[in-house]
Structures are given as C-alpha cells and as structure tokens.
Amino acid sequence: MQRKEKHALFWGVGQLTVMSGSVVWLAGDYLLPLQWRLYFCAFCLTIGMAGYWAGTQFFIGRLREIQIRWMVPGILIAGAIFSSLWTSDNNWVAPGSGAALGLMLLWSGSRLIGAENRYRLLGLTLMARGGFNLLVAAALNPDVLVMWFIGSSILKVLSMLGLVYAVQDEIQQRYARTIDSLSHGFLIRDRRGYVQVANERCARLLGFNNAQELIGLHVCDLLPNLTRDMADQYFRRFEAEGVQYPISDTAIMRLRNGNSLPVELLGSPYIERGQLFCLVQLLDISERKKKDDLLYQAARIDPVTGFFNRHALSTQLAQELAHAAAAGRECAVLFIDLDKFKRVNDSFGHAAGDELLRTAANRLHGLLRPCDVLSRFGGDEFIVIIPDLAPNSAEQMATDCAAEIIKAMGRGFELSYHAISVTASIGIACYPNHGGDSDTLIRCADIAMYEAKKAGRGEQLIFNDAMNAATKDGLVIDGALRGAIEANEFYLVYQAITNSHTGKLTKVEALLRWNSSLLGPVSPDRFIPVAEDSGMIIPLGTWVLDQACRQMAHWKQSVLDDVTISINVSAWQLAAPDFVALVSQALIRNGLSPHQLELELTERVLIEDAANVQAVLAQLRALGVGISLDDFGTGYSSLSYLTQFHLNTLKIDRAFVMDIEHSERSNNLVHAIIAMGHSLGLQLVAEGVETAGQAAILEKMGCHYLQGYHISRPISPDELLRFADDRAGRAPAPYSDYAI
Known part of the structure; x- marks a missing residue:
C-alpha cells in the first residue's frame, strides 16, 4: 500500500507466485496440461525466488539499479533451466522446487540476521522454513505430503507475519526518528492525561534521561505544579467547537530538578481509532524571554542612571496613588532639575554629562527611604516619589527631603579632574491637595520647579494655584489657534x-x-x-x-x-x-x-x-x-x-x-x-x-x-x-x- 516499501512488494510477489505455482501443480490436468504446468511452475518458482532475493536486498539497503535491470533476464534464464530439467523428469518438480526455495529462504534469513539485531527472530523463522523445505525435499513422498503441507503452512504464516512486522517496524522507526529529529519537544497524551509518545528532546527539556521514561506517565508527573484538574481542563479545550489550532500557551515550568523553564506549548488534536489525543510541541523560549526581558528593561530603566525612566515612573506613581486613596494616606512628588547642566555638556562633552547624571542619581538615591521611588524624567530632570505618608504630613516630609537634596547637590562633584558646582531646583506637589492623578501631580510639580528656577535656582517651592500659568498659556494658545490655518x-x-x-x-x-x-x-x-x-x-x-x-x-x-x-x-x-x-x-x-x-x-x-x-x-x-x-x-x-x-x-x-x-x-x-x-x-x-x-x-x-x-x-x-x-x-x- 505504501510504494516506498518496495521490500513488501517484492516479498508479496514472491509469496504469491510460489503459492500460485503450488496450486497449479496440485490441480493437475484439470487446470492445465502437464507441459504448460511445467512451464508455469518453473517460472513461478524463479519469480518467487527473485522476489525474496530482491525484497531482502532492498530491506537491508543493498539492492542496486544494475541488479534490478538484470532481474528479468535472470528470471527468463532460470525459468528456462527449470523447465528443461522438469520436462526430462517431472518427478523432480516438487522436491526441486522445495529445495530451491529452501535455499533462497536460508539465504534471506541469514542476511536479515546479519543486518539488524531486531530482525533476528524473523531471520530465524525464514531459515527454519528454508531448512524445513530442504528436509522435506530430500525425503518427499506421498505419505508425508500432508505433514509437509501442514508444517509448511505454519512456517509460511509465521514468516509472513514476521515480514509484515518488519515492514510496520520500519515505518514506525521512520516516524520515530522523524519525531526525535525535531528541535522542539514533542509528546502525545490521551484524554486521561497519560503520555503515549514522546521524543528525546522532550525528555531532555523536562529533565528525564530518555523518551522511554516518559511513556505511560501522567502529565502531572512531568510537571510538579500541574494538577489533574488543570490537565483535564486543558484537554477539554480541544473538544470545543470553533477553536483555531494550534492552541498556543506560554508557561514557566517547574522541572523535577527544581529548575524553571519558560516554554511555549503548541497543542493540536489527533484522532486514532476513534479516540481523541492531544499532540503538544514544547518550545524552549528561554532566549526569547531573555530578549523580551532586555527590551522590557529598556522600556522601564533609564540607560544612563540605571533607575526608572519616565514611563515606569508614571506606572509606579499611579499604583502609589491608588494605594494612598484606598488607605487614606498622602503622597508627595518632587520634580528635580539640575541647574546649568547644559554648560557641563558643552564644556566637557556628553560622556562627562552622563557621568554627572549617574553620580547625582546615586547621591539622590542615598538620601531616600527604601520605599521611595527615584526616576530620571529626561535630560537633567529627576522625579522622586515619597509614598505612604500620614495625613497632613506630605508637605513637611517633602520640604525636608528637598532641603537634604539641595544640600547634597551643593557639595559639588569631581568630574574629569575638575570640581563642578551644580545646584538643584525642586518643585513639590502633594496628593491629594494638588491633584488626584499622576499626570496632574507631575505637571504641578513641574510648574513649581520652573517657578523655583525663576526664584534664583537652588530653591524649592510647593505648587499653588497662582503658579498655574501653564493653564493660562494653554488658553491663550487655544484662542490664537482659531483662524491660524486660514491666516x-x-x-x-x-x-x-x-x-x-x-x-x-x-x-x-x-x-x-x-x-x-x-x-x-x-x-x-x-x-x-x-x-x-x-x-x-x-x-x-x-x-x-x-x-x-x-x-x-x-x-x-x-x-x-x-x-x-x-x-x-x-x-x-x-x-x-x-x-x-x-x-x-x-x-x-x-x-x-x-x-x-x-x-x-x-x-x-x-x-x-x-x-x-x-x-x-x-x-x-x-x-x-x-x-x-x-x-x-x-x-x-x-x-x-x-x-x-x-x-x-x-x-x-x-x-x-x-x-x-x-x-x-x-x-x-x-x-x-x-x-x-x-x-x-x-x-x-x-x-x-x-x-x-x-x-x-x-x-x-x-x-x-x-x-x-x-x-x-x-x-x-x-x-x-x-x-x-x-x-x-x-x-x-x-x-x-x-x-x-
């Protein structure tokens, strides 16, 4: 049925022609005259022997193109020789056929035994059948004809079953090797959760020595944190209507050795003998996760200072405000700008400016509590969040912290063998007095910081409504925008x-x-x-x-x-x-x-x-x-x-x-x-x-x-x-x- 399995075709032709010759010979003159029966049986024997020879050679990978081309002439020559011998004395038809076929079966069995250990039993069966044929051919007479027929039939059945097994085993080995060659883990589980098939890559991923150790285990035995209810729930997804396959999931697996393994699971349904199974590919995504983590860090961490960037700050501030609202607490935001920082960049270069930012950030961090949050908002601007403060204490806490920061910045910095003097201007906004969301508080603190700069730099100011010039500026801009396109x-x-x-x-x-x-x-x-x-x-x-x-x-x-x-x-x-x-x-x-x-x-x-x-x-x-x-x-x-x-x-x-x-x-x-x-x-x-x-x-x-x-x-x-x-x-x- 599978044209790739030519050994099955050759063996099948060999067995059919031998059986056909036997039937025609035993039928006698009722079917064909003697002379035609002799010709038919001779060529059936040679074709049968050629089929066993070619099937064995192909199975062990020794059949060559030139040998196939010589098969037809060889069959014609051997058939002519058997025909001439049997025409001279037809008593030699039965013993001669049995002896010739027996020798071929002995040869085939020995070749199979020598080629592959797992086909040793099949080879021994063929050799037993060949030996039986030789033995019977040497002493064949009408009294033992029935015994020969019974014994030959039994050995034929055994050898044909062995040949069928050999073909099926080759197909199974091919697919097993294909599965094992996959770069990803692969397993098949049944409805109850037991593993039916697995490859070597899957065994290595899950911490087992080989794939055979997985067969028969429940998936919960493979993954310590997986419960049977979770395994059943996963399988039920394959029975739902309208589901797109493969079903993709990602998970962090805890292995038997205690290590963690990030994997992507690709599941697809598979039906065999009316039963639903689940095929699962396990993809090791450790490297992908490392890259994702790196990009995630890039999105949250300022590359110069190593602290939060503005986007991570907004997320963190929103969380702190939600906690303060739920607990009846206060929160303070300090907007810090390093005065005259541009002069440092212009005089000493960007590398020196980055070094100043790192040193200033570390100095700021040393002044804060463990629960406080520091971020670089951009350029030479930093923001500090002081969270979880008692009611009516935020402004005092913020001004005290701002005073310490101004004092610390005022000590100056050693940069490129030069003493650099840098001051800080700080604007303060507090929750809930100055706003209820992160954007409002940051904007208010920013406005207060600019007012502090105007006041002479190195100052701190708490936001108040009089500072809200930015809002007025927005109103002026909004009015000027009307008609600006037409103008x-x-x-x-x-x-x-x-x-x-x-x-x-x-x-x-x-x-x-x-x-x-x-x-x-x-x-x-x-x-x-x-x-x-x-x-x-x-x-x-x-x-x-x-x-x-x-x-x-x-x-x-x-x-x-x-x-x-x-x-x-x-x-x-x-x-x-x-x-x-x-x-x-x-x-x-x-x-x-x-x-x-x-x-x-x-x-x-x-x-x-x-x-x-x-x-x-x-x-x-x-x-x-x-x-x-x-x-x-x-x-x-x-x-x-x-x-x-x-x-x-x-x-x-x-x-x-x-x-x-x-x-x-x-x-x-x-x-x-x-x-x-x-x-x-x-x-x-x-x-x-x-x-x-x-x-x-x-x-x-x-x-x-x-x-x-x-x-x-x-x-x-x-x-x-x-x-x-x-x-x-x-x-x-x-x-x-x-x-x-």
Whole structure:
C-alpha cells in the first residue's frame, strides 16, 4: 500500500507466485496440461525466488539499479533451466522446487540476521522454513505430503507475519526518528492525561534521561505544579467547537530538578481509532524571554542612571496613588532639575554629562527611604516619589527631603579632574491637595520647579494655584489657534532621512511649525497638546497631509521625485471616520504613489481605541501607505504592538541613540532592538543621530536609516532640494569609514 516499501512488494510477489505455482501443480490436468504446468511452475518458482532475493536486498539497503535491470533476464534464464530439467523428469518438480526455495529462504534469513539485531527472530523463522523445505525435499513422498503441507503452512504464516512486522517496524522507526529529529519537544497524551509518545528532546527539556521514561506517565508527573484538574481542563479545550489550532500557551515550568523553564506549548488534536489525543510541541523560549526581558528593561530603566525612566515612573506613581486613596494616606512628588547642566555638556562633552547624571542619581538615591521611588524624567530632570505618608504630613516630609537634596547637590562633584558646582531646583506637589492623578501631580510639580528656577535656582517651592500659568498659556494658545490655518500662519519644514550605508536621501519627515501673528513663533510642544485637547488637531492634521502631498508633487521631475515623506498622525485623526478617504484623495489629487507616504504613530495613538486603530491601519495598508511606530523603546507596551499591529517601520528613540558611543548598556539595547526588527522584517530608523560615531555604529549594527542633526536639521523645501542635489552630486562615504 505504501510504494516506498518496495521490500513488501517484492516479498508479496514472491509469496504469491510460489503459492500460485503450488496450486497449479496440485490441480493437475484439470487446470492445465502437464507441459504448460511445467512451464508455469518453473517460472513461478524463479519469480518467487527473485522476489525474496530482491525484497531482502532492498530491506537491508543493498539492492542496486544494475541488479534490478538484470532481474528479468535472470528470471527468463532460470525459468528456462527449470523447465528443461522438469520436462526430462517431472518427478523432480516438487522436491526441486522445495529445495530451491529452501535455499533462497536460508539465504534471506541469514542476511536479515546479519543486518539488524531486531530482525533476528524473523531471520530465524525464514531459515527454519528454508531448512524445513530442504528436509522435506530430500525425503518427499506421498505419505508425508500432508505433514509437509501442514508444517509448511505454519512456517509460511509465521514468516509472513514476521515480514509484515518488519515492514510496520520500519515505518514506525521512520516516524520515530522523524519525531526525535525535531528541535522542539514533542509528546502525545490521551484524554486521561497519560503520555503515549514522546521524543528525546522532550525528555531532555523536562529533565528525564530518555523518551522511554516518559511513556505511560501522567502529565502531572512531568510537571510538579500541574494538577489533574488543570490537565483535564486543558484537554477539554480541544473538544470545543470553533477553536483555531494550534492552541498556543506560554508557561514557566517547574522541572523535577527544581529548575524553571519558560516554554511555549503548541497543542493540536489527533484522532486514532476513534479516540481523541492531544499532540503538544514544547518550545524552549528561554532566549526569547531573555530578549523580551532586555527590551522590557529598556522600556522601564533609564540607560544612563540605571533607575526608572519616565514611563515606569508614571506606572509606579499611579499604583502609589491608588494605594494612598484606598488607605487614606498622602503622597508627595518632587520634580528635580539640575541647574546649568547644559554648560557641563558643552564644556566637557556628553560622556562627562552622563557621568554627572549617574553620580547625582546615586547621591539622590542615598538620601531616600527604601520605599521611595527615584526616576530620571529626561535630560537633567529627576522625579522622586515619597509614598505612604500620614495625613497632613506630605508637605513637611517633602520640604525636608528637598532641603537634604539641595544640600547634597551643593557639595559639588569631581568630574574629569575638575570640581563642578551644580545646584538643584525642586518643585513639590502633594496628593491629594494638588491633584488626584499622576499626570496632574507631575505637571504641578513641574510648574513649581520652573517657578523655583525663576526664584534664583537652588530653591524649592510647593505648587499653588497662582503658579498655574501653564493653564493660562494653554488658553491663550487655544484662542490664537482659531483662524491660524486660514491666516497661513503654519508652515512645514523637512528633515532628511538617509540610507545608513549609501548616504542616499530616501525619506523626509514633514515637521509642523507655527509663527503666530499674536504670539510669535510657538514651539510644537506648546501648541500640539492644546490642539489635541481642543479638537483643532483634526483640521490641522488635514492641512499637514495636503501640504506635504502638494510639496511632493512640486518635487516631481527632481532628485526628490521618489522619496517617501512621513507625517505624524494623532489619535484624533485616526478616529475620524473620513481619515482613510482623506489620505486616498490627497494621494490621487497630487499624483503620488501610496508607497511615497508614511504615517508616523506614537504608542499613545495605538493605545487609544486599539480595535478601531487596527481597522483603520488595515485600510491604510490595503491602500499601500506605510505605517511607522515613532519613539520606539520609550514604553514597554510597544513590544506587544509588534505582534498586534502590522507595522512597516520602527523609529528608535533618540534617548537610546544619544548614549551608544559611551554606554555599553545603550549600545546593547539598540543592538537588541535592531536585531528584533530584522527578525520581524521591519525597517529601522534611528532618530537623534548627532555624531559621525553614532552613525557608524548604527550602520554596523544594521540600522537601515538615519535621522538627526548629523544628517540635516529641519529645513525649508528649497533648502532640502539643494541638500538632495548636493547628495546626488557626490558619492557619500559609508559611515563606517568615519573614525569612532
């Protein structure tokens, strides 16, 4: 039935022809005349012997192509010889056939015994059958004919059963070897939870010596923390309707030796003889988990100081506020800024600045209680959370702590063999007096810190309502935004994004700028949040989309004809029902190909209304527009977005790039992000590239594109065109040629 098993075919043909010859000979003249019976039996005997010979040779792997080609001539010659011998004396038909077949069976049995130990019993059976044939052939007479028939039949049955077993055993061994060759663990369990099949890799993963030790064990015996109810519940999932296979789970397994093993379980149903079984693959994901942990740490830990970053701080502060609300306690937030830190960077370089940040962070940490939280909020800014304070004690506790911090910073620092004097300005906000959520408290503490700077630096101030100038500023900006589009107060500048290896200008990012007739130049970090809060971001985003596409149309027939332009998109825009149509119309109206447009999203955009965002992104992908995740690595949740959303590009946040020359930790983190991006087939853009050394390192790591002041500042369309013409007119040296 399986054409690969040619030994079964040869043995089967051999046995059938021998039996056919025996039947025809015993039937006598009722079936065929004597002469024709002699011919028939002679050729049946030779074909039968050839079948046993070829089957045995194929089974032990010794059958060659040239031997197969000589089989037919050999059968004809041997058949002619037997025919001529038996024609002269037909009394030799029975003993001659028995002797010839017996010799062949003896040869086959000896070959099987010598080839494989597990087929020794089959070989002995064939040899016994061959010996019996020889013995009977030597003394064959009518009186022992019945005895010969009975004995021969028994041995035939035994040998054929052995041949069937040999074929089945070969098939089983093939599949067993296939299962054992899998790089993952594999087992089959039944409904009751007992292991029926397992491979060697599974045994090693679970701490057993070999796969045979697993057979017959209950899965609860393999995993100490697994209960029978849990095992049964897992199996019932395969009986549910509409389940998509394989069922994927991840778990931390406790092995018999006490070690932990992170695994991914891929389960699929399997039915045999009407019974449902479960096939489970066990994938060791230790290395994947290490990379995930590294990226998770990158999302939570500041690479310079080793303490929390701003995103981890927000999460921790929200937890502390929830605990304070439930327990009737208070909490204080200290916003700390190192005064004149920029002078240190400018005078001694970024490496010295990083060393100052590390030393200052360690000094801050030494002043805090074990339960207090320290984080680097960004740049030279730190935030301290003082949690779990008694009612009406938060402000006093915070001011005492702030005084100690100012005093500690005032002692100065030894940096690059120079005594550096750095002061700290501190703003304080307390829960519940100044706010009930983390964003409000941080904003209030930030406002208080700026007021402390204005008061003369090296000061501390507690937030009060009079400081809330930022809110008033937001109201002023909101009023000025009304009518700003119609008054043509907005314009776009463009920052080049170049190929890291060739230096070719392949992408540009459109950046929005506002020169208000009322307020003068207003930075995006001031007016974008106000525009989002007021809803003005939707018409503003539409204006940016139209303006950027129109500019691309103007660049046609120039060196910028086929560049990709990227624009930032807010959550409000994606939520607009006509957003996809607006994108499509802008492309058509300006004669652009969809691949020339890339939309940049932040993690916040992906968080808000994820289901709707997925639907909109699917429509944009169908349109052919690229999707980019901006500031990747600044939030741990971004790891899940790589599987949940189909992205084209990751933009590595400048916070990681700025330290790769001087920080091994930052270098390793960026390398991990790039390697992960490559494995997912994503394009990678490094933001904030400010030095040739950074560019060279990123190129060697395999980062596809570079963006930053080292390449070009944001410039006007005409300046960008000249920049592109200049790039096209010369062959830029690879960044790896720069000295690092």
